[in-house]
Amino acid sequence: MPQTGDAVRRTGDARRTGDVVRQAGRPGFDRRLLPPMLLGSVLNPINTTIISVALVPIGTALGAPSSQTLWLISALYLATSLGxxxxxxxxxxxxxxxxxxxSNGLVGVAGVIGALAPNLGVLIVARVLLGFGTCGGYPAAMALVRGEADRTGADGPGWVLTALAVANQTVAVVGPLLGGLLIAAGGWRATFALNVPLAVVAVLLGARRLPRPAETAGEDTSPRRGRSDEGTSPRRRWPVAELDLPGMGLFAAMLTCLLLFLMNPHPREWYLPVIAAVAAAGFAARELRAATPFIDLRVLGGNAPLLATYARALVAYLVAYAFLFGFTQWTEQGYGLTPFHAGLVQVPMFLLAIGVSIVSGRRKGVRGKLLAGAAGQIVACLAMLTLTGHSPLWALLLVSLLFGFPQGLISLALQNSVYFQADPERIASSAGLLRTFAYIGSMIASSAAGASFGRRADTGGMHHLAWIMLAAGVLYLLLTVFDRTLGRAAATESGAAR
Structure with missing residues (x-):
């Protein structure tokens, strides 16, 4: 797939270096990095899925309707999309x-605040802190994969990328079920307290196993990633001059106003998109003339395949999260299941998604996975429209199973697309942007669920939400069918694997 001139030269240099490294018999990927990588990357999805079965108990305990408890979802994604x-x-x-x-230390603090929260407002603050705290895991994992690829000469070990995707799918399986068990055993506060031991383990593993920054030599202030030959090195001089603080501030203003409007789109909130547009104009002007921009718009604008991947992520996750939150609320309020049994209904989706990710992870290329995922989303949305409050339980399980097929294909394909399409020196921020676009999709999904349900998640509202999801699924299919760069993605991935 096409890359910018600098990115092509860097990739070529890395692959030539990789040939030398392989000939020298260097070791493969450092497997000691896997536990902190996987644990750090799953803290966000575990908090995403656990809250899906906790919304109704929280609303009951704090006297808040569905339209207000949905802020617990939106708050985390607003913070994470920005962070x-x-x-x-x-x-x-x-x-x-x-x-x-x-980041993981902040997750532990947020867990304590959430477990002790006296009201919904403090609980929302805890979710904001969780959002910021869980920002570091996934970009750090992608940076470590790239660093190990540079060190070993293996350009993107596919099994590690598949392990990241499968770990997130596995946590998604455990999340609703674990949430139901925690609520049954200790109430909804236990779903927040869970973050404390997880954060402690993540920090201990990270402190023990993650490589220290390599020492900066001479006047070179370029970032050093990956592991040095010695494994550790003296403290480096941080290149603070590379921080584009004005660009980050304008980006934060733009995204915050946009997401606040998406959470509650109404004519009286007209000033939010206006502020977002002004901030976007200022952000673009700043980034185009900054020496070290926060987001290099020239490079990003010339990388059409990566932009198309971000667009697909937004639409695909709109469908996925609308199902996760909207369908779960309906199974509790419209169908009458307990939070624990509502979590069990989600299990077939995640189990199939894990299996699909493992099997499809062995095959090169992304176009076929994305097309099959698009078709799977459309079929699942149509099946969702057939459900009523009197449908047999097996019908709910079947719909959950149908959503598992596209979930397993799409998440892995999008992740691998970014790894091979992004500038290697900006892999962490590119991976972060993938999550940002996914969370924008989730914010739209949350807004759509709130508008569809109102105070109660009834069957009519669920059908209204399913039509929105179906329209998004068709759009995702069109974005994939007409993207001709995906064929070149398969060739790049195969070449890298060799």
């Missing part, structure tokens, strides 16, 4: 270790 590319850029510059430790 992922920012933390990713910091990781690109400073390396993954420090940001990984800070």
């Amino acid at each position: 992922q590319p920012v933390v990713g850029r910091l990781i690109d510059i400073f390396g993954p270790r420090g940001l990984f430790l800070i």
